[in-house]
Amino acid sequence: MKDTLTTDEQVASAIAAAKARDTVNDIYYVACGGSYALMLPNQYVMDREATSIAGHALNAAEFKARAPKRLGENSVVILCSHSGNTPETVEAAKIARAAGALTIALTNDPGSPLDEASEYVVYYEHEPKKISPNHSPAVLARLSFGILNAREGNAKAAKVEAALKALPPIMDAAVEAHGDRIATFADSHKREEVIYTMASGTNYATAYSYAICIFQEMQWIHSAAIHSGEYFHGPFEITDYDVPFILLMGLGASRPMDERALAFVQTYSDKVTVLDSKELGLGAIDAEVVEYIEHMAFSTLLRVYSDKLAFSRGHPLTVRRYMWQMEY
């Protein structure tokens, strides 16, 4: 029956189930790789907004190993796997469900093992260089704020929904406006062997995802995500005129960290690419919720950067040497 519902109905149904629980003490956000990265901003949301719920983002295998002691009927476990076929995530759903937790899964593939293993499912839409309220990071934000609203009357839930609806045309315009910069980046970085990404707050998730899924996985470029607040406590010593960084400047509470990192990295590296929420037109988004949305804007725009970079390098994003090529 699950797949006869619209996305809005699927989201509403999961939120209603969370509302119907007697108590919710914890939300575990569980996935692997790029899907795990999408979970981090939601842990951030719980830290910032929740009075009664602790948020925990965990890699699915780590979730199994850690076997959180508080996991049980007072828990919501939100999982995500694009294919719905990631073994660790499917197993995590089974473990969570057996423990009595409410399981809500996101997948692009109805009928997949993750779908079957989970009590509630949302089939998200996927178009990497676009964003919509039915794309995975947006659905996660809608679930997090929807549950916060249902359980605690969080007033920002409606603002987040509105911001997600406002975002797509803003991003279409931003992608269009960045055309020249994207071409310049692709040309100037096509022979780099190392590129670091840096961000803080929710945007750290996008930096992490870009480092592991785009640079390491799809381009075989060495990379690490550096948290802007951690930069000055070790990583900044790696900075040099010829070391490239991508810095995401947020509009949220963590912007001061990004500004401090920007001032330093631009002084000591000649290869800094700055993406700033302000310049993307995100100033038009409600200031109270922009920090919960902007990581999606960065992901959308950066995917266009990836395409152009891959072309300049002659290394398509689809090429793998291990993934899909063998058992592991």
Added chain:
Amino acid sequence: MKDTLTTDEQVASAIAAAKARDTVNDIYYVACGGSYALMLPNQYVMDREATSIAGHALNAAEFKARAPKRLGENSVVILCSHSGNTPETVEAAKIARAAGALTIALTNDPGSPLDEASEYVVYYEHEPKKISPNHSPAVLARLSFGILNAREGNAKAAKVEAALKALPPIMDAAVEAHGDRIATFADSHKREEVIYTMASGTNYATAYSYAICIFQEMQWIHSAAIHSGEYFHGPFEITDYDVPFILLMGLGASRPMDERALAFVQTYSDKVTVLDSKELGLGAIDAEVVEYIEHMAFSTLLRVYSDKLAFSRGHPLTVRRYMWQMEY
């Protein structure tokens, strides 16, 4: 008066204060860089062991920006700064204390600003190539399990104390036994420009610290910490015969992740350095608590690796181009 107490008394005093609170819902572990890395295993401890307390590890500037909504009288905030002078951590202590949280700080420097800003303080001992129950990671474990015991009657607290006392001679022997391997590593890696670290569970913290504090900060070698469970969801595509990895194999619940990563990385890279808890003699530690201790064993041993590598590279660990050289 604080500094007239012994370390044991300082630890006991902080635990008693946590016991005296009516309620403790959250422990925030707050620091920067290498000290932040020490906090991660304690979040792990809370996930694994706590029934009534959620653990949160946050960079100190991120803690300030995130301004957790649950922070208040039901919170314990544990902070750490070696010099006691890290501005973000000192400010976090002030914020936490003003919010009514119980503040417990660790520092190597009595009378430092962090000491002054915090209600309870433990002055830890520091000798990088050794471990003792009064070193910073050990004190943190004693505080976490001490609070768990005081609030929830956690039976592992005594076992952790015993394991910490058993660890020093084990590590002295392990360091001695690894002499040849350490020399071989230093010689074979002295011209590497990138070295990855990999681990899971509590040991991920050591991998993170090694990547940002030793390789990036002290050796200017490109690096990233890869979580063994995340490896197969992106980072493993960077693996090649000439890409060096250090893999920490734990004895705890997360060992299956490390074993899977080991099998793959050893097949596709010729430059894998494996440190295994088993081979370090940690099998002698109580199996119920070894996973909470082993990250300290890895840190201790790896510091000896660093010394030898630094010598082979002709790049002392004390050299910095930015830190201590300028304002930033």
